[in-house]
Amino acid sequence: MGTEGERMGLRERKKQETRIALSWAAIRLAVERGLDNVRVEDIAAEVGVSPRTFNNYFSSKGEAIAARHQDRARLIAVELRARPASEPLWEAITNAALTQFALGQEGGGEGVPDRQWIDGVRLMITEPSLMGAFSKTAAAAEAELAAAIAERTGTDAALDLYPQLVAGVVGAAIRVAMERWLQADPPVPIAGILRDALHRLFQGLPVP
Amino acid sequence: MGTEGERMGLRERKKQETRIALSWAAIRLAVERGLDNVRVEDIAAEVGVSPRTFNNYFSSKGEAIAARHQDRARLIAVELRARPASEPLWEAITNAALTQFALGQEGGGEGVPDRQWIDGVRLMITEPSLMGAFSKTAAAAEAELAAAIAERTGTDAALDLYPQLVAGVVGAAIRVAMERWLQADPPVPIAGILRDALHRLFQGLPVP
DNA sequence: CGGAAATGTTGCTGAGCGCGCAGCTTGCGG
């Protein structure tokens, strides 16, 4: 699944690589030894760059950790745009969202085990000091999703609040699904939870 | 509207006062001279406490600024619990939310002009470095709201994701309404926007 | 191919922040 990094010169290539490497390193170290036992210095060393360079990519540890989620969430909007126009809106959104949260099957292909992503998510939701960064990425992703929705439905995002509303709802569904998913003791695939959540919301929130 | 601060000794009283004073001072200064031209030292001085004390109340500038929104959002859950059980759920939630966002009429009674709150909200949404703190408070408020909803509907928040879902939707509506409200050039009362947003969501998100 | 321009990396440095600690002050309850 080549995002768009096919013909972007070796330089750009390398940049993306170190960015991702830094992000994963931050997550891994934070999971292993606890967030505040990890200094920027350590993360940089892990990847083999200077601490200063770390700050060129991310302005904080939290941002580095949240970046993985950021990228993933971004793709929902991209995926939505790629869906055939014939598909009903709800279906398209649901499918778009599910493509990014379907674990177990080949994932992102970057060779990163799902386990690592799971730990990362748990970390972001558990550590209060990360929640800020986490929510921030979610908000950014929602904005992009809103744009995609506006485009698809032909509504003007600046006038009608419909697109932002729908995007917000999707964001809420994802957040809730993630929380529930992490709690589930006999592990359950997140896809099911998310599908259920979206289904309910799109149905019109019937009173139980 | 005495939250619950009637008979809590002078000490506790004073604490709440300085907390709120610090928060408002942070907002006012940040609005006046720009967020990064304000040091913790300045805020503390404004209120007449030591910089060290500021950090006893808030762990960061952002937290101090977001605190005002935090308190306001918290009250939605409280208000919901106070609503008569006879009221339909949607109506109760909408009314509860509106009580906290009805500007123009007597407001919180603390003698703080609405203008200040407006500026504060604008600040939180505008400055990227504040978005984290802002979202964090929103999340906390949503959790409380979810609990209140669970209680009211008799659902178990730990088993059914319905309460969190509804709370998330309300949160999304508030966020969207706020953004739109700040953009509106001929100023429009936020209550109308929020009511509209909630109405649409609770209707079942009809396709436009 | 070769050299200039653009771009990324790095060390250095300084302003701030966040917090633990220890002593002092002050409201609280018996």
Add this chain to the structure above:
DNA sequence: CCGCAAGCTGCGCGCTCAGCAACATTTCCG
């Protein structure tokens, strides 16, 4: 009225974050 829990404060340390100025390397274009 006194002892005590709870706050406030100053001090100090380790860390974060960004600007600046070399330095290295890729890219572009003649």
